[in-house]
């Protein structure tokens with residue numbers, strides 16, 4: 001998909017997308033033209049298309065409702081354009097325009113961003129394994145851009161295209177099956193991406209993992225014929241600053257549950273259990289490509305939770321890189337074991353001063369918040385507010401669960417420092433608090449994306465069935481800040 005900021009004669013286009021406000025539709029001359037025989041009102045999510053003839057040339061007009069002007073947000077705008085872009089794809093338009101229009105609620109930069117995200121994300125399709133797949137690409141013209149804004153707009157398009165690419169990387173990695181993406185192949189992909197996008201990559205093999213004392217991570221990974229890999233990605237975009245953010249992604253390339261085996265129905269989607277890792281890789285790629293002025297280290301403890309004669313077993317007592325001992329009461333609560341060693345590594349060896357971990361960690365997050373909202377556990381309200389400020393702009397939803405110290409009792413071990421499950425109640429909180437034991441008091445956010453990394457039923461116009469890419473957009477926004485526009 002190619003975005004071009006240029007006015008072009010409508011006869012050269014196969015169609016034009018025209019956003020319409022509900023409370024301004026009467027001044028829209030297109031609607032005036034057919035007022036009597038249609039019901040299009042410009043309401044949010046409303047869409048209407050028709051063909052028109054101009055000097056013997058037929059083309060489409062796709063009207064997309066934006067609702068009331070004062071209520072428009074960046075997210076609603078992107079969502080509306082995404083709906084129209086999908087319609088354009090359905091109509092097989094390969095050269096069409098989108099009217100930028102005039103609006104007070106979102107600045108031109110915000111609209112350019114929304115259009116670029118919508119065009120890139122709404123046309124995503126994981127169809128590479130279909131023999132009869134049809135490639136689709138279109139030239140999309142942003143129409144009526146003011147001359148003096150074009151240069152800035154084109155920089156925004158470039159930046160957002162890089163973000164879209166990052167999100168696409170995350171979606172693809174989640175959608176790829178476990179016979180394609182396993183720890184070693186994931187590490188190889190990250191090495192290739194690092195070279196392409198411009199971030200530094202280091203990979204530790206099974207010997208180095210053990211040498212570093214990552215006993216909890218090794219316990220999870222050692223049972224599979226696909227041996228674990230530890231992946232480090234570095235983007236040091238602001239050497240003047242001492243601030244370094246650590247992003248830690250859960251990277252279970254497959255989760256059978258181990259000896260605490262999952263029932264088939266819950267196991268079938270477990271290729272998505274590296275959704276956290278995928279989002280970290282997507283963010284790192286976008287940060288590096290856009291040369292964002294921030295220091296970020298991404299780490300992934302990549303493993304496959306499988307059954308064999310080498311696998312860890314319920315009842316095993318294991319250590320960890322931090323020296324804490326853990327009783328494994330359920331081999332299906334493996335994510336936290338891999339994450340805590342990754343967190344110790346990124347704090348101790350990479351010297352980060354803040355940590356965000358992103359993990360498809362608990363089915364309980366799905367029960368509590370469904371597939372719409374990512375569950376958060378944090379030890380720092382200020383850090384949480386930074387996340388919420390970014391999320392308000394991207395439209396991705398997050399909500400924090402309490403981390404009252406009373407819950408900690410549930411994960412204290414009988415014979416060990418900790419046990420890896422906290423009973424059947426408050427599973428998302430106790431999983432988060434298990435991780436908190438390893439963050440050494442650093443500001444920390446735990447994002448449980450078990451419900452939001454994967455969509456069976458897409459919940460916005462630019463998300464498809466399968467990997468969603470959540471929360472790449474919000475993390476990018478949090479790290480890079482905004483365009484200055486309030487929305």
Ligand code: BES
Nearest residue numbers: 273330332333360361362363364421450
């Ligand atoms: N990978 C799963 C969590 C999951 C569930 C991710 C649904 C995506 C969709 C995780 O490793 C797991 O199995 N967690 C257990 C923890 C329990 C044994 C304490 C769970 O949620 O059942």
Ligand code: ZN
Nearest residue numbers: 255332333334
């Ligand atoms: Zn599990």
Ligand code: ZN
Nearest residue numbers: 252255273335
């Ligand atoms: Zn898992």
